[in-house]
Amino acid sequence: MEAKMDGTKEEQQEAIKYYDKISGIYDLISNWYYKNARNYAIKNLQLKKGQTVMNLPCGTGVNFKYFQHYLAGSGLIIGIDLSSGMLNQAKRKRDRNAWTNIDLRLANATNIDQRWLQGLSEKKGQVNVDAIFCDLGLSGLPEWRRIIDNMISILRPQGRMVILDWYLEHSGMLAEFVKWIGKGEVDRPIWQYLETEISDFQVKKFGIFKGVFVASGTKEE
Numbered sequence: 001m002e003a004k005m006d007g008t009k010e011e012q013q014e015a016i017k018y019y020d021k022i023s024g025i026y027d028l029i030s031n032w033y034y035k036n037a038r039n040y041a042i043k044n045l046q047l048k049k050g051q052t053v054m055n056l057p058c059g060t061g062v063n064f065k066y067f068q069h070y071l072a073g074s075g076l077i078i079g080i081d082l083s084s085g086m087l088n089q090a091k092r093k094r095d096r097n098a099w100t101n102i103d104l105r106l107a108n109a110t111n112i113d114q115r116w117l118q119g120l121s122e123k124k125g126q127v128n129v130d131a132i133f134c135d136l137g138l139s140g141l142p143e144w145r146r147i148i149d150n151m152i153s154i155l156r157p158q159g160r161m162v163i164l165d166w167y168l169e170h171s172g173m174l175a176e177f178v179k180w181i182g183k184g185e186v187d188r189p190i191w192q193y194l195e196t197e198i199s200d201f202q203v204k205k206f207g208i209f210k211g212v213f214v215a216s217g218t219k220e221e
């Protein structure tokens with residue numbers, strides 16, 4: 001599920017209202033359709049105990065249990081989203097499981113950069129980001145290139161960047177369906193751009209017509 005994110009201010013507000021509204025049922029779809037892709041993507045973050053992972057946008061926190069498989073309650077998970085409804089679901093998961101290593105922030109993806117991270121470090125003590133996971137967000141944000149650049153800039157050298165999203169080369173029923181159900185885009189060359197920005201690049205496709213990709217790489221020194 002995606003919604004058109006950003007564009008005009010009105011479109012942005014519409015998208016956030018949409019996610020607020022569906023936040024209670026979001027996991028029903030997200031959990032089953034993306035399960036294999038998520039497993040693979042999060043394995044590719046190469047998380048080790050004590051490390052810090054940033055999840056943008058974190059939505060309802062569907063990834064938290066996967067992160068904890070590697071972190072086992074250690075380190076730090078920074079979850080960022082602009083929908084308070086989605087973040088509330090994430091908070092419920094965190095509190096229900098007594099996961100004390102999760103920091104949730106209501107923020108616009110376009111504002112997450114080195115300055116933002118510096119502000120967070122001033123509140124929490126030095127934060128070094130070892131890995132970043134952007135799942136089902138960039139395809140809805142017209143400023144996706146700038147967001148990828150910002151993500152790479154805040155990642156520590158040798159840190160891991162993983163993106164999970166839609167890419168359908170040809171238009172057709174599936175593309176129309178995905179666009180209709182989520183009001184997002186499915187043809188942004190996101191992984192192709194990441195490939196030019198990062199080393200050890202890999203991409204793998206999942207789902208119907210292999211329309212979901214997981215792209216990963218390592219930030220150079």
Ligand SMILES: C[S@@+](CC[C@H](N)C(=O)[O-])C[C@H]1O[C@@H](n2cnc3c(N)ncnc32)[C@H](O)[C@@H]1O
Nearest residue numbers: 001005019057059081082083086108109135136
């Ligand atoms: C399709 S959901 C993906 C959530 C989660 N990453 C997942 O895979 O389940 C898209 C998310 O992007 C969030 N979002 C939309 N515009 C945003 C923005 N400008 N900044 C941060 N989050 C945004 C929505 O609130 C929503 O939670």
